[in-house]
Amino acid sequence: MNLKTTFATFFLLSFATASLAQKKAVIILLDGIPADVFERVDTPVMDQIAAEGGYTRAIMGGEVGARTESPTISAVGYTSLMTGTWANKHNVYGNDIEAPNYRYWTIFRMMKEGEPESKLGIFSTWEDNRTKILGEGLKETNYLQLDFVFDGYEKDTVTYPHDAEKFYLSQIDEFVSSKAAETIVIEGPDLSWVYLEYTDAVGHKYGDSEEMDRAVQLADQQVKKIWEAIQKRRLETGEDWLIWITTDHGRTHKDGKGHGGQSTREREIWFVTNAQNLNANFSERKPEMVDVVPSLIEFLELNIPKKVSKKLDGVSLIGK
Template sequence: MKRILMAAAMALLVSHGYAQNNAKKVLFVILDGIPADVLDTVATPNIDKIITEGGFAVASMGGEVGGYSETPTISAVGYNSLLTGVWANKHNVWDNDIESPNYNYWTIFRILKEADPTKKTAIFSTWLDNRTKLVGANLPETGDFTFDYYFDGMELDSLNFPHGEDRIYIHNVDEAVSKEAARYISKVGPDLSWMYLEYSDDMGHSYGNSPEMIDGVQKADVQIGRVWDAIQYRVKNYKEDWLIIITTDHGREDDGFGHGGQSDRERKIWIVTNAEETNTHFEQVPEMVDILPSMAYHLGLNIPKKIAMELDGTPFIGPVHASNLSAELKNGEISMTWKVLSQDQTGRVWVSTTNDFQTGGLDNYWLVGEVNLADEKKTFSLKGTQSEVFKVVLETPSGYLNYWILK
């Protein structure tokens, strides 16, 4: 069981301390369509090495069931929820067609480049649309963001990767992608990289819960081993401080074939990381949108306030003071609740009756007042204010939580 390795990880903290505070680097990996219960039972020695240094958490993908943020458990939707740190009601990717992404919600790549244009970015992917459509490379809508290095599009190459119904060509593309990721990370050490591998999802769609799915997971573990070795090389030879986060984009239906709905197994994902300073939020049920602010914390990014107030995620690395904000409107009052994660702290509540950020503008917030986070609730009167939307934000010493109330 993956959770058993958490105890070993704590022992390592005592024995060798925290990583040196040198150049901060991040690699995040998406292994497509691997349910949490499958990963937790299949032998994955390379992933287990990473868990031993950091941790493993069962996590969630899909937003609030029945709420405004409910998000389909579909591949591209999950990728973009990770990339932007917000749910589909904001980033506007609802399926794999990726018709009209809302680029006003910046990806982690754009946040990094806007903060420091000298930082180097890379993508290694078995799906071209990850770079061209989701991240929106070279588009004016994304400020003409450009990757410093990319290795993708080979799934379209039927000459070097002959296509067949057994989908083995996708495994071969994954092999090429992971080998190039390992080579480039070893040689260059980009500041922020994304590796995406597809084959495990293909095995689910073709065979459901099956030996083929298990084999797909084990093949992915070998590929993880390559990039983990590359990171270890950089740490040893360049004294860099690397964070790796590995996750999946969705679970699967009970038979293992499909996904897209809101069943427990479709929503249940997992997060693996080498991070030694995971916080109490990681011990609960972190979400896909929590990965962006966690990476930002490691990279030391100061996310612009207008973007930070829109993020749906809570970092599972570093200090955290509250999570799970919710709000409802009743009889002219807004009632808020949240879960406190750190005692003896205060926060502030902000409210806006506009949603101009979604179209590229700025929202006007008024300060409701200060709260003791330990109270875990706050009720305030709207004093007759009418609106189609109330955007409620709880500001804490470690960041912002937000919740929308829509008519």
């Protein structure tokens, strides 16, 4: 066999192996970090991830003045992230999450319905992400069940005494990010959601400040544990792992403490991902929060019922 034939054979085998590699995804949401703050602060780990894939500013909040306009409030952002729809569909308009419309499936339900043997994980400072937004165990979500659950620690005031600075949230973030890393290495969930809250608490208290910058840097180090776990898992198993990191809203121009409105700074979020085949929707326009679910569907190669896919408000940022 000559050198050209050997190279061609190696290339084809490598391509086939990559195509057949089991695909897994991790969504990380770092609460309340405006795009300009994220870009200013030194975040070497997320920079490394973006170098492998890409970084872009994005939009949360739908179309201003139209029926899709959605408050730039945390739970609204989480639900848009998980369902690929705006608030006029998923019906979450505030952090109380009063009456989610579960007819608009989350990516977790899509994964479980499309791949019943798939393993799902959540690692979250806030229990409502699982019980209300994902709707675990509810009839309306076809009794969705997650396999790896680390949340609800905000209710444990013995282990995590609540302090005025809300540093206890940082301690919880540290714990759930460590559990996410550990679970990825050992169990390799097919789809995981990691939610870290401390940056939002610091933003509300201090706004644009050195304290906020340090909180973002701390979040970068927590992401590092998860990123290193993914790299270890990829090396050991040959699996194809996607990581998608974002935030749920920006903050007000005045002092960086508030959010909820439709100002440019409140609406501007950002995406960091290691995805290799990002398309023009990612690079040539400002993508939106609702584009994440279609991108995950594309990457994970999920077969979604038309009654579900036709309700999505976003487009894939991956592939053609």
